[in-house]
Amino acid sequence: MRNNSFHGRIPHEFPDVQYVDLSYNSFTGSLPSFLLLGSVEHLHLQGNAFTGSIPKHVLNPEFLFTLDLGDNNLSGKIPHSIGQFSELRVLSLRRNNFIGQIPNSLCQLSKMSILDLSNNSFSGPIPHCFNNMTFGKRGANEFYAFFQGLILFFSRRVVYKYVGLQGREPAFTMRGRNEDPYLQYGPQDEVEFITKSRHGIYKGDILNFMSGLDLSSNNLTGKIPYELGQLNSIHPLNLSNNRLIGSIPKDFSKLHQLESLDLSYNSLSGEIPPQLTNLNFLAVFIVAHNNFSGRIPDMKAQFGTFDESSYDGNPFLCGSMIKRKCEKTVVDQPPTMLYDESEGKWYDIDPVVFSASFVASYITILLVFVALLYINPYWRRRWFYLIEECIYSCYYAASDMLYKFSALLYK
Incomplete structure (x- = not known):
């Protein structure tokens, strides 16, 4: 109507x-x-x-x-x-x-x-x-109803084409509320x-x-x-x-x-x-x-x-789309502190704190190194071999220099 x-x-x-x-x-x-x-x-x-x-x-x-x-x-x-x-x-x-x-x-x-x-x-x-x-x-609770509705959606089109071949117009009726819980709209x-x-x-x-x-x-x-x-x-x-x-x-x-x-x-x-x-x-x-x-x-x-x-x-x-150039963003530089050189350094180091922290760091590193050598025998052997090589290298280098120096004196 x-x-x-x-x-x-x-x-x-x-x-x-x-x-x-x-x-x-x-x-x-x-x-x-x-x-x-x-x-x-x-x-x-x-x-x-x-x-x-x-x-x-x-x-x-x-x-x-x-x-x-x-x-x-x-x-x-x-x-x-x-x-x-x-x-x-x-x-x-x-x-x-x-x-x-x-x-x-x-x-x-x-x-x-x-x-x-x-x-x-x-x-x-x-x-x-x-x-x-x-x-x-x-x-998730509607997935089954949705999938079932898709089958109904496509199957109805197949029926429509089939009936059309017979020269008859398809007759559609309104689905009831409980027939299809998700697809509620017909042609x-x-x-x-x-x-x-x-x-x-x-x-x-x-x-x-x-x-x-x-x-x-x-x-x-x-x-x-x-x-x-x-x-x-x-x-x-x-x-x-x-x-x-x-x-x-x-x-x-x-x-x-x-x-x-x-x-x-x-x-x-x-x-x-x-x-x-x-x-x-x-x-x-x-x-x-x-x-x-x-x-x-x-x-x-x-x-x-x-x-x-x-x-x-x-x-x-x-932007280029609206034909209006964008200004380059200027990156803010970190502020620099201005000071007068005549006033000395702008920072101050406490010698006691510096010495204590240095010694503590040195001892910590040394202990970690010793612990690694104690735990791993392979690295321990490699370390002793390296020390031995250094000692022999220093000994032969010193002997060679001493020999050359003596030769120069006797000439």
Whole structure:
């Protein structure tokens, strides 16, 4: 029922279904809370004119996998009861009028893969507990379900091609909650999300492998939590157009699956971590209009593909990419002590301490040497042989010199 011209309020006599898509119509009024009370698993209400806030009380929150309320006129705060949606994988509240801080109860959504809170009026810091959400990370206890889902993913495509050869369209049904604990999205499901700076609609099985976080265009303040660097399975990360301060966490270099990182239009400072060049899948990197300083990362790997616009609006950055030379760093010389030679030496040696330390060191070395000769008979024999050779050499050298001297006297 999406993309039609339906208007007015949604009737209360709504069938008990699992998949509801009323997006991009002209429905008005408050959110139909009765849709959240049944067994709906995927609810798409984006692109309407709903007003009011998100209902605080939900009867069966464990059924919902997808909730898309984007592009409406919703307002108020995100209720703390949002944490009750224990199975929620996708939550999109983009382009509304929500206010207040992002509640920590969102972190209870441990199975979250896609979270889009962009273009609202959220304020305050980014919660430090976002690393509690999976964002595509598969734990050891989910490996079997993930592997089983891959088999289902490919086998369904084989069936599709086979049925297509018979001239019939394949019929797909929605999987139940307990049929597949990890892969919950079928070919009819779709989610809108911005990744790599492009708005796209992701549909079908690919949703089972998508993950992303978009907090752009809000009024978020404070530093970027280093815990975001633990979301090592996330693909796009967008924190642009906020009022964030501080530096880029070095832990971002651990986001090995990251494809898009947008930190533009903030008040971030410090150097851009050179370790980010280790992100081999990074296709979009934007840090424009901040207060970064120092040398930009080396133009190697993915960073060789980014142009000058990625660094615009940072007057203290330098590097060949932005055609601004970096000044040579001057190594600070150790301070030299100035003294007047007429005053004598600037240091003083205590003769008693010097003599005592010299004697102690000499005795220690001598004792160690004697102990080695006592323990090792081979080296002991070699040492005595060396002494004997030295004595004979000195004796014959002295005798030879004495003989030559005597010969000169008698001539």
